Amino acid sequence: MEASELQVNTTINKMAEANLEAGFEVGQRVQSLEKGPKKIGAVKYLGPVQGYEGIWAGVDWDDGEGRHSGIVNGVRYFDAAGEKSASFVRLHSLSKGITFLEALLRRYKGDSISKEEQDEMYVLSSSQKRVSIELVGVTEIQERQMHLENLLHVSLEYTGVSSPGSIQEISGLLPQLEELDLRGNLLPDLQALGLVCEQLPALRVLDLSDSRMKIRSDLLPMFSNLRTLVLNNCGIAWEQVEKLKESLPTIEELHLGGNKLRTIEPSVEESSFGSVSSPSTFVQGFDSLRLLSLEGNEIESWEEIVKLSHLARLEQLHLNKNMIKHVFYPQYPILDHSSLNRIESPNVLHKPFKNLRCLLLGGNKIEDWASLDALNNFPSLMEVRLSDNPISDPTKGGASRYILIARLSKIVMLNGSEVKLRERKDSEIRYLRLVMTTRQGKSQEEILQQHPRFSELKALHDVPDENLQVGVTGPQKMVAGLILTTLTYVGISHGEKAPITKKLPATTTVGKLKMLCEGFFKLKPTKQRLFLKEEDAPIPTPLNDDMETLVDLGIGANGGSILVDEIDNKL
Template identity: 30%
Template sequence: MNKRVQDADGFRGSVRYEGPIQGKNASTVYWGVDWDDPSRGKHSGESGGVRYFEAAHPTSGSFVLPEKVSLGIGILEALHERYMQSEDLDSRAAGRVGTSSGSSKPIQLVGVRKIQEKQDLGVIGKVSVEGSQISHIGNEGELYRVAPNIVELNLGFNLLSSWSEVLKLSTELPQLEHLVLSGNILTYDVDVAAPLVTFPTVHVLVMHYTRTSWGDLLRICRDHFPALRELHAASNQLTDDALRQAADIPSLLEVVDLSHNQVTEWSSVESAVGTWPRLHTLSLNGNNLAQIQPPAPSSSLFLQLASLSLSNNAIADWASIDALNSFPSLEALRLTRNPLLMNVGSAEARMLVVARCASLKVFNSSDVRLKEHQDAEHMYLKRILHEKATVSAFSNRTTLLTHHPRFPELQSLYPDICAAHDAATTTLGATTGPAALAKSLAKVTFVPMSMNATTMDTMVKALPLSMKVAQVKLLVEKKYGLLPTQHHLSFRASKKAMPMPLDDDNGELGYFGVQEGGELLINDLL
């Protein structure tokens, strides 16, 4: 009942029932198959009111005749088909030789196919037999005699069905370091009373789409892969409750991929992998995480975590980004396609994330240089000061620090920016306070960079920091003949600074960090 099969169209499934079915010839044996792809099936394992098996999905089950599906082949046969030159005979011509009669005849090399196999597979180190319908490893010693030097083996999307079969590889491939088992629905059927079979040299294990439970994943790592450094287990339907299961810690694991599962709560991630002492790379793409909580100051959570991937989640608040700043070793972050960043321009989103995470060196696969980090922090600090001056709720320091926990640190790093803010406040008079600061002016230079501008002359103008971007665009239209829908604006504090797009027409100039002496760049919309 644990056979894996594949049909003529390449669909794979597990046999869950063997026997007759109601309404058909009683002597005909059918196989009830639970297909990996539900679109291949027709029902849940029930037919004519009779339950024959329980399918994993309401439409993933169907009945087939045994001769309509394949039970697979051995790994040696797959290796020969994938890597050997196709020859129908064990002999071939190797040139011609003259005869006594003056004619010539071909030289036949008998057994050349067997020799070629031994030469090719005997030295090969990286092997991929993905999608080759492999269902078994073969007899003991066969694979070792033919291909003993395999270091990296991809057995993805085959017909392997049990761990007892997979474990046979341990004696066949003594140098194996990287094993891919993705797409094989494997039952853990190992006799717990038998001596443990291990892969002492395997560092990387890839098990995407295997429907393996979290408990079994941890047991497999602990009992059979003592040297494992990387575990890739995406798309295994892992839930928060599953991740919270107590288990022994695979202390050597450094890289873990739990992408495209069903994880929604950060606390379950903490329970599952947060205390692993060597974990430095964690991928959680394609889950449904909405919030990240900072680790408690006295905790030992994620102490070595340097790289975190959170693309395609549901993160929607800046508090989650602020929480990441509490991870002591975090240097690389991937955060594409989250609601939080879909409501702002890409440049502004990058600036805010970089500024809120002090140690970030890579964001969305792009390096963060020191100059960019400093520019982002400058801009972010100016925004905080602007909000402090114009948003009444932020006059309360506790509220301000809740929204901007890095504010005290940035004040210490850039006292000149704070001094300029204080000077502007003093100049406007203590009696008028924040309201006056909101009306203060900044003299900036308009720099046309659009080929459609009626003039390429620059324009110097003092603008209120409370002025909205939409109003500035009207000034551009009047001076340069560019409709608001035809151009976009960006600001840079100096010619060496990174331009910051003013991509919110309702945003005030002060919010974007516009300051005295800077430049407003006018570009065509792409």
């Protein structure tokens, strides 16, 4: 042990009595009393700091925003989670929290707006004097909130709840409470939380985001009636999620966002013989779980997600903002080898993701067509989010919305927007034309490999083979040649103008078309809105992607018609 560390440890013992008087101890959850956003952390050190007077608390902050890693002036006082996640603060700048009962009574029995908050509610007059703001209806709201027995929703976020308080006094106070918001609490473990929840018979929704609680499998409380549990930004690992499983027999929604999860490790199950245990390949239990959110984590491999494929009732899986690059549908049937030890079912077969209807994959790194086409194999999938992926970004070689719709046969909701029957039909026909105009030199096998739905769509929309054959040589020449394109101005500010017909390269983009229209119609590109007019479509198709080419638009050898409208900035 270094001399500096020995000196620190020796001094700690001398300060123990003072520490106890202050009511703080190492490992305790605390909240900063300084102005600004509430900061929460754990005390990692109590004692002197060389070169400074008095007692200091070394706190490792949950948000990772501190000044050091536990080392000051070359002396290590404790190990912090990050290089700059910790700082030393005076004890009077920290709160060790209050009881659940205190927080409840302060917010709902006392003034719901503190004096400090009232002082900050003002506007400046013309003479720069403060004029207080009076909120209309505050009195009525406060009167309703004071009747605790009628409350259905209680919000105690960041109030510093660190212990239950008197269980006898909590009992019966909130008989109808259904939703409880305890974000940013200071409770040390789930046992303390369980003491509170036991007194809330109607509780269905619990939000514990931005909290850090120990989860011990030997002392887990039972949350028998809970339907929704939110554990976002709690620093929780999947191992802890597995421990929670038995405490949540009726859970339907589980939110685990922002926990830096990279892997999903199913628990080890004991065999029927009681002597042999084997790790399960798939997550088991959670028999009532319908929605699982893993947004904002660090999952890269789809293999990890496949471990969730046996959750029989899972309907929604939220995976936005991870690092997933590839998606596939697991080979069916799947045999869970951990079940081979079970005498009652030696061959348990599962259809993967059999009830999954919503899959959110926005903000990942998916860029291959195979991943997109694989979504058709999910038996119940109807809603998908693919925004902010390379596959859906035309500027990075991805696909426009109509291509995504055409390749995804069962999707009725894409990127948060409904796919109506008319849009689907138009998208599929437009996609067919695109395939027909870009299949130069490709065999039928190559076409079907690159466009798995081609034959299906051809039959669905009654496009005969001879029609395709007519376009074989035409489009092949057209891709490398010119397309007859008619540009028609339909705006009103420049008066009536005659249509202009030009032979344009097949690779001409929408952005290039706008530049040409500027010369033809004296209208800046930023003022233009272009539409594709198709004979079989009652409504023109807006051209919103400047990177799409004439070929991408599905314009065939017979040419196409583009409508040029003017954007009215006054609307």
